[in-house]
């Protein structure tokens with residue numbers, strides 16, 4: 365599987381480095397994780413990697429389109445490796461849990477704006493806010 369990540373990096377003209385491979389591996393196994401979590405995951409494998417190195421890797425991978433950065437209002441930035449499909453997120457107001465939501469079923473993808481005002485649209489940011497099942501259960505049992 366490392367060769368898979370190496371190919372991804374080469375495809376966007378990024379040098380193959382161990383921290384970059386480790387971040388890609390971490391995001392393959394964990395979705396919507398914040399920077400601290402990525403650092404912890406990378407360090408489990410490479411204890412000497414600095415915080416700054418992980419920040420730099422996340423920025424480079426995000427800029428190259430291999431990683432997507434999402435930041436729901438009022439929340440810290442999270443990262444995921446599911447890119448290129450303009451999927452949306454549902455966020456729990458209580459605990460901050462995040463799940464993927466595909467574009468609305470039965471409707472044209474919201475990237476097709478009803479009026480784009482001449483802009484070349486490449487992203488539609490839709491966030492569904494609510495209460496996750498875990499928090500709803502907790503609330504009901506109180």
Ligand SMILES: [Zn+2]
Nearest residue numbers: 456459496499
């Ligand atoms: Zn919750």
Ligand SMILES: [Zn+2]
Nearest residue numbers: 444446463464
């Ligand atoms: Zn997602």
Ligand SMILES: [Zn+2]
Nearest residue numbers: 467468473474
């Ligand atoms: Zn949509």
